[in-house]
Amino acid sequence: MTAPSSRCPVADQDEAEPDWAALDLVGRSPCFRDALACLQQWSRVDATVLICGETGTGKELAARALHYLGARSGGPFVPVNCGAIADSLLEAELFGHVKGAFTDAKQDARGMISLASGGTLFLDEVDALSPRAQAALLRFVQDHSYRPVGGARFQHGDVRLVAASNADLDALSGRGAFRHDLLYRLNLLTVALPPLRQREGDALLLAQVFVQRLCRTYGVQRQLDAPSREALQRPHPWHGNVRELEHLVHRCFLRARGNAIDLGLAPGRAANAPFHTPAEPTTALGFAQAKAQVIAEFERRYLYELLQRAQGNLSLAARLAGKERSRFGKLVKKYGLQRDADPPRT
The missing domain is CATH 1.10.8.60 (Helicase, Ruva Protein; domain 3)
Known part of the structure; x- marks a missing residue:
């Protein structure tokens, strides 16, 4: 996804380059250096930035770089995983609520926007927002005004907004799955992080x-x-x-x-996958036993990769798998997988 306004100007040759390694952004390839130049340029302005890139390319690191290189570095950096918040809780999580706004609202509570005051609010996985959640977010993205759930007055959020997505928001918008007006407001400035295979x-x-x-x-x-x-x-x-x-x-x-x-990447060498190949070939087993072994190996690998995708968030992983959380948790426990998605001990 590109836009004319998202292209970085030529970097100022006299400007000192940030310590990217200290920000955990390491790379020398031309395409990655272009992305770093964008981050350096956009860190100077207090405007909304959309970070695009595949899963695992370092979008949150890029968002943190925008924060710590900018004028708001002394304020808080508050990340919000949009894919992990239920629709019914989104407004309360972002905007806060007043006492009595709903059954469990025993007292006033600040939302993420208030907690990020003076700093940066990072909305990760904005593509996961439902239509209802997108509508709730739209007004805030437009003028940074919001009203706590159950509150009577609008408040102003003094935050810099950074969003990220691993999906093609243009394509989602074209299919009606993502609001055009929200996309236009998020896509004021853009940083595109290249996949590792291109670096x-x-x-x-x-x-x-x-x-x-x-x-x-x-x-x-x-x-x-x-x-x-x-x-x-x-x-x-x-x-x-x-x-x-x-x-x-x-x-x-x-x-x-x-x-x-040994990373197991060399030709002819077994890859160090999260799980070992069974010592005994399946052809040496009875049909039922071999079938059970293959199914178990599939389940272990599937759960491991799903937990990696969800960054260890068990609730999010269960939703991605289409399973009830407690049942999914039992499967994770069955195979000895931890919530941080570490591979099982061998």
């Missing part, structure tokens, strides 16, 4: 940074083996982008038995 050379750089952090965290010295370093310089789909790479490095770092870390 030539950045996978190796990122992996080495992740290894350095893990060495400090766990107090051991390890490094990527030569085949892994070579493999990271070749094209790879990276469906989960930077998040997928980070999880892979973390997993393989913990599984390493020596100082060398």
